[in-house]
Amino acid sequence: MQRKTNTALFFITAVLLGYALWKGGPSLAGRGLTVGLKQLLRVVPMVTAAFLAAGLMKRLITTELINHWLGHKAGWRGLFIGWLAGSLIPGGPYVYYPIALSLLQSGIGMGPLMAFVLGKQLSSLERLLVEFPLLGPRLTMVRFGLTCFFPLLLAVVASLIAPTAPGLPDKEAS
């Protein structure tokens, strides 16, 4: 997966490099490569810190902890804890969707479940760590500021529309 991504990226780089050489000769291509390398060097320390923090968060915020937090919480407390848990849990969709499924199977309500998934997608702390160095502070803060409360807000709407969780996917429903 990772190797495929890299191959594709280096292929795109080669195509762009070829186009830059054809269009503006070595000076244009060289300018592009220099700009890219300069920006890369600037973000490397930040990205290193971000990955160290992400590795530590994995040890601190475990699936068991999330399950424990969300165990039998209902009402506002459940919504808030769902949002917090989603915002804190590290990992991609291959991590948080299986956790969401286990929460669903343990009988969590629709509100806390929605707060968890949307919290991961819109107000994730781990994502914030990556966004700051790569998107820059202004874009990151505006994006986060505008959308970070929506998981909670939309989870309230979800719990009004469909108070109970959706049940298991069709193939497992009786």
Add this chain to the structure above:
Amino acid sequence: MLTITIVMFAAAALLTLAANKRVGPEQTRQGLAEGLRLLRMMGPSLLPAFLIVGLLDALISPELISAWLGQEAGLQAIVIAIAAGVLVAGPPYVIFPIIGGLFRAGAGLGPCVAFVTAWSIANLSLFPFELPLMGPRFTALRLSLTCLLPLLAGLAASVLG
């Protein structure tokens, strides 16, 4: 940029202390090792991602970016950004440098915020996980709740930017 670097290292240091207290030195060491392993794994993608950023910067004129994705391009730019956010799949450490580069080169705050928001909630790569695990009912509810968010966030960011 220097301030952010310092803040991020401070955050990593605080997390190290917290982990040391809560889960012990062995788990803390493993957490740090896991972070370095992630860096080794993702690091090689950062090089071509940033070379692409630099080459796009040299190849695409600021006028062209402004015309398509600039603040003046208005609603059209936001709609293009949302479509791209849904369709363009890839890990954040590849996608974000390119969006950050476009932003510095003249793309508007609105379209960039719309892209990241759409990419976060509705990127096609999410559905192979969400549909089989959570089922169509949850997925449909989540999408109907959030479908206007990229547009609203993009428009609000345009006003700010």
